[in-house]
Amino acid sequence: MNKKLFDALEVCLQRMEYGESLDSVLTSYPGLAARLRPLLETAICVRSPQRERLPANILARQRSRGLALAADLRQGKNHRPWLRRFWRPVLTFLSVAAFLLMSSNGLLLASAHSIPGDTLYPLKRSVESTQLQLVSNPNQRQALEQAFSERRVEETRSLITNKRVENVEFNGVVSLQSAAQWLVSGIPVVITSQTVIDVDIDLGDTIEVDGSTNPSGDVEAISLALASNPDTDDNYPGLTPTPTPSAEPVIVETPAQESSISSPESSASQSQSVEDSSHTTDHEGQSSTDSHDDHSSGETRSTLHSDSESGGDH
Amino acid sequence: MIDSKPGLDFLGDLDSQTVTSVYNHYFPQIFRYVKYRLGDESLAEDISSEVFLSLLKALKNGNGPGKNLRGWLIGAARHMIVDHIRHKYRHPSQTISDALVSGEVGPCEQVEQRDASYSLRMALVQLTEDQQQVLTLRFGQGYSLEETAEIMKKRINAVKALQFRALNALQRRIGEES
Numbered sequence: 001m002n003k004k005l006f007d008a009l010e011v012c013l014q015r016m017e018y019g020e021s022l023d024s025v026l027t028s029y030p031g032l033a034a035r036l037r038p039l040l041e042t043a044i045c046v047r048s049p050q051r052e053r054l055p056a057n058i059l060a061r062q063r064s065r066g067l068a069l070a071a072d073l074r075q076g077k078n079h080r081p082w083l084r085r086f087w088r089p090v091l092t093f094l095s096v097a098a099f100l101l102m103s104s105n106g107l108l109l110a111s112a113h114s115i116p117g118d119t120l121y122p123l124k125r126s127v128e129s130t131q132l133q134l135v136s137n138p139n140q141r142q143a144l145e146q147a148f149s150e151r152r153v154e155e156t157r158s159l160i161t162n163k164r165v166e167n168v169e170f171n172g173v174v175s176l177q178s179a180a181q182w183l184v185s186g187i188p189v190v191i192t193s194q195t196v197i198d199v200d201i202d203l204g205d206t207i208e209v210d211g212s213t214n215p216s217g218d219v220e221a222i223s224l225a226l227a228s229n230p231d232t233d234d235n236y237p238g239l240t241p242t243p244t245p246s247a248e249p250v251i252v253e254t255p256a257q258e259s260s261i262s263s264p265e266s267s268a269s270q271s272q273s274v275e276d277s278s279h280t281t282d283h284e285g286q287s288s289t290d291s292h293d294d295h296s297s298g299e300t301r302s303t304l305h306s307d308s309e310s311g312g313d314h
Numbered sequence: 315m316i317d318s319k320p321g322l323d324f325l326g327d328l329d330s331q332t333v334t335s336v337y338n339h340y341f342p343q344i345f346r347y348v349k350y351r352l353g354d355e356s357l358a359e360d361i362s363s364e365v366f367l368s369l370l371k372a373l374k375n376g377n378g379p380g381k382n383l384r385g386w387l388i389g390a391a392r393h394m395i396v397d398h399i400r401h402k403y404r405h406p407s408q409t410i411s412d413a414l415v416s417g418e419v420g421p422c423e424q425v426e427q428r429d430a431s432y433s434l435r436m437a438l439v440q441l442t443e444d445q446q447q448v449l450t451l452r453f454g455q456g457y458s459l460e461e462t463a464e465i466m467k468k469r470i471n472a473v474k475a476l477q478f479r480a481l482n483a484l485q486r487r488i489g490e491e492s
Contacts, residue, residue, distance in 0.1 A: 006477075009477070010477070013452075038485050041485075042481050047453045059337065061336040062363050063338070063361070065363065065367070067334065070330065071330075073371070075325075088375075308368070
């Protein structure tokens with residue numbers, strides 16, 4: 001039934017298209033006329049009143065536009081369509097891959113030159129940490145740690161050069177010691193009254209410096225501790241070690257006046273220095289007792305060479 | 315007729331004669347199709363223009379129509395109309411019609427005409443996309459049953475049934491609108 005209705009509608013529509021009237025075409029389908037009439041009336045309603053010709057100016061305008069674009073495209077055409085179709089996904093993939101590679105490499109490259117306080121510095125340290133974790137050979141690991149340690153020194157030098165104030169930690173060799181200032185791997189380290197110093201540090205020792213850079217061009221030390229020896233320390237802490245001194249550190253008073261920088265020979269008078277430091281800490285109450293206990297046991301002592309005079313002044 | 319030529323690879327050359335022929339033959343059809351769907355001449359010109367420019371770019375890139383140029387153009391126009399309607403739905407705005415601006419008809423006549431065409435358009439846009447498409451192709455474009463079936467990629471009997479249901483639905487909608 002439905003198919004008959006669909007066919008009848010189509011025939012009526014075609015006949016009306018050729019100019020027959022609605023009533024005329026319906027006479028051929030008396031049984032379906034009631035169903036077909038409203039549909040045909042609707043078809044007349046929706047039949048386009050806009051079969052008129054397109055305004056010539058619109059066609060001319062758009063054709064000119066198309067011809068101009070076609071000319072541009074022709075001039076820029078240098079690939080065969082099939083070739084372009086093949087290369088497009090390949091080029092897209094390569095572009096995305098290159099972008100990812102360049103952006104990640106660029107970031108790592110930029111972070112490699114960062115110093116403490118820079119945005120990318122944590123990334124640099126994170127990369128170093130990952131590198132260490134990936135190395136299983138102890139010798140390689142040690143070499144890597146040495147390289148990273150040297151980087152810390154270079155970073156500190158950069159901060160000093162740029163007169164930036166940042167917290168720093170680095171390992172270095174003590175080359176000069178005085179009451180107010182040490183020289184560690186060529187970096188001036190200022191000793192203050194708050195500086196915590198391991199007692200066994202001598203010239204030539206490798207120490208861990210924890211402090212902050214100053215605009216005046218040095219590092220103000222918070223603590224100076226003997227560096228852990230990876231060869232002998234089972235609990236070698238790795239990249240940024242937390243000092244675990246074998247002896248309890250002692251706070252050393254800052255000298256009232258600058259004394260001469262100690263020479264290696266002055267280490268010979270270490271026993272005298274121990275006496276001096278005991279005097280120095282006598283004014284500190286409990287710490288004085290501790291110092292005496294330590295001294296009596298001979299295990300630890302506070303070191304501040306050639307400071308006997310200033311200690312006595314207190 | 316360009317559509318009757320075996321394959322459309324020659325279109326990729328984009329020579330002036332071919333482009334002119336394509337515009338002369340198909341631009342009026344696409345313009346009429348868009349205008350029927352949207353009822354706005356300037357909008358119809360804009361969308362038709364975009365359809366043809368995208369055709370040229372597609373031909374240049376080797377992504378143009380394989381066999382049926384008219385079907386490709388109407389398909390592209392249909393997508394652009396749907397995009398336009400979606401955009402208009404999200405960002406509604408009231409525009410002044412070209413006829414009113416140009417002074418071709420007076421405001422009162424314009425209102426009367428607009429009421430009738432507005433009711434019809436409101437009824438049309440409530441139909442399904444396929445129903446709108448079949449009515450546009452059959453009654454807006456005047457395409458035959460076979461041409462409509464080819465463009466819509468349906469069988470002739472399916473188009474007959476679709477056309478019947480579309481007219482039936484439209485008749486109901488017009489009744490509701492009025």
